[in-house]
Amino acid sequence: MSEPVVSEPVVSEPVVSGAGHAGEVVVDLAAVRGNVAALREHAAGAQVMAVVKADAYGHGLVPAARAALAGGATWLGVAQVGEALALRAAGVGGRVLCWLYTPDADLAPLVAADVDVSVSAPWALDRVVAAAAAVGSVARVHLKVDTGLGRNGCPPAQWPDLVDATLRAERDGAVRLVGVWSHLAFADAPHHPTVRRQAEVFEDAVAVATGRGADLEVRHLANSAAVLTSPQVHYDLVRPGLAVYGLSPVPDLGGPADYGLVPAMTVRTTLALVKDVPAGHGVSYGHEYTTPQATRLGLVPLGYADGVPRHASNRGPLLVGGARTRVAGRVCMDQVVVDLGPDSPAVAGDPVVLLGPGSAGEPTAQDWADAAGTISYEIVTRMSARLPRRWVGQEVT
Structure with missing residues (x-):
């Protein structure tokens, strides 16, 4: 692993957002770039999705997204629809995945903006299909399976039906099923038995999808902690969030410098x-x-x-x-x-x-x-x- 990247604090004219306050938040975008480069090494061949939700963890959505792409990320991840659209409105390229919305959300702007959309339930698939029809374009979807976190994601018992419905929509030309994904509950405790168990459930879900004819582009499960500590779950794509900004998701195992990261x-x-x-x-x-x-x-x-x-x-x-x-x-x-x-x-x-x-x-x-x-x-x-x-x-x- 390479040494932590320590950047000079200013290499170009700084950009300031806001004024009139006695304090400030200074974000070193060179550190963000260096952190993504370090995470690419940890990922060992998997693509990197830099998660920039929540205003890039407080670091600034658009500047941090651009720095992450410059550091080698090929995907960006956001929770909310507005975050994805803000990236596109600012001219930020790369693949973008959006995963959190409610039944009343208008997904047509996402499809029109070439944003990948996560689907965890039949109603969500219906909304994406309707959005694709409204836009006159094929929507790219990632199916999320609940492998044990108990949060978002389709329960395994309902997974085959959701896969079948998605593949029917794909045959109809409404969607393209490009990914299957999930999220770990104990990634910050890499030896916890749930990590292996969730990986098994995930792999079973992938097998169901491919067995029914899905031609998947990406499988992704690893968050920041798993990127750094659990290479067996890297698959095709990893999704670091906190580590992009130079903080350790496993402080009891090691600080930022131990993983080649610099807080930004x-x-x-x-x-x-x-x-x-x-x-x-x-x-x-x-x-x-x-x-x-x-x-x-x-x-x-x-x-x-x-x-x-x-x-x-x-x-x-x-x-x-x-x-x-x-x-x-x-x-x-x-x-x-x-x-x-x-x-x-x-x-x-x-x-x-x-x-x-x-x-x-x-x-x-x-x-x-x-x-x-x-x-x-x-x-x-x-x-x-x-x-x-x-x-x-x-x-x-």
Whole structure:
């Protein structure tokens, strides 16, 4: 495995989204490109679908999608119809798969935009067939089987009927069945028996489809964790999400660098106020923190409305003026307070890093996940849209 790709922070003029906020999210697109290149090595011959749902896990849908394609991804994956259409409206190419919609969704724009559509139930197939007729085009579909996650996907008992209905629609010229797929429940525990069991159910489902005449282009089951730890389930296509953005989906097994990944997101701001207070001074709502000595407090203008987890009150780590500290007291809607210590030289305007790659001593998304009792996925995706995004490390065109 190659060494982690460490990019220069800016290789072209940065693009900024939003303005007027004291903080910002900086996304290194060179890191995204490098991460996809590393994931291609892990995938060992399988194609890579970079999952860019949820605004590319908070990193910016269109810029991250373009960076992923530049890194070698040939597919993009999204959950919502609007995400797929936003990619196409921005001129993003490559194959795109969309997999989450309700019976009232208008799927015709997806078919018209050359987007592959997932089908998990007869009603969904009917909607896709109707969309194809409305557009006057053949719709590409991937059938999803529930191999044991119990979420989306067709139950195995109903699978043969769904396959037969899809193949009839294919013979009628309405659809093209290009893929069969599913999702793992315990991919972050690669030795858990469900991983092998779900693979067996998946392979049985593929056999049913091919036995009935399906000519499949792709079979796909592996998410980020399985890409890194379970090569036996890579098949034709893998679907990394979190790892595209440089975070480890298996932090108990290894950090980003262990898998050749570099975190792409940095969240930063500056101190809005520094003041001296006496010992015994209550800090923030409910006075859940009281200063143990005369000290200096710093005000950080980011709060839970910006994505700072309230569950990390009194625990969330920050880098302030180059020194590690933590949230003092409750996280508020727009701000948090830090106890800088009595001898701190900090002044208003000093830099604050909430999270980043960790290479300069700053906390990581995983550090915040640990502090809040959650996962790094939630930390990066919850960063509010009101925080401006700045994309650096772009290819010069």
